[in-house]
Amino acid sequence: MRITDTYQHEDEVRDSELDLLGIVNHTHYLLYMMHARHKHIKALGIDFVDMHNQGFDLVLAQAELKFTRPLVTGDRYIVTSKIVSPKPGRLAFEQEVIRVADQKIAVSAFFNAACLSRKTGRPVIPQVLRELLAGLKTQ
DSSP states (O other), rough: OTTSSOOEEEEOOOOBBBTTTSSSHHHHHHHHHHHHHHHHHHHHTTTTTHHHTEEEEEEEEEEEEEOOOOOOTTOOOEEEEEEEEEOOOOEEEEEEEETHHHHHHHEEEEEEEEETTTTOOOOOOOOOHHHHHHHHHHO
């Protein structure tokens, strides 16, 4: 997988993810997208545990979500993840949760993630991320 590719993960809504209205509670969309981002990064060769053991942690710095239609129990959905225009020291992701049955977007989102040094708490770009981000600039 190249850094410019859009990653996709498919899953199904579980009964336990619904709220009183019978729709997916907003917090679960954040979990859906986090899971897809982690799988996306892993597919690009970045291992969170290895980075942590080397003294670096990827953390969410900003989240912006737009809810357009609900998902309900049994809905199959696809979560997309695309890395876009990162700022220095950050990875930016555009994501969508799409209902499979009609291909309608349930939620669209933008996330900024930063890589922090565990020693200093400051943003850093370790070599593994520097190489990954270089691939984005050459595409």
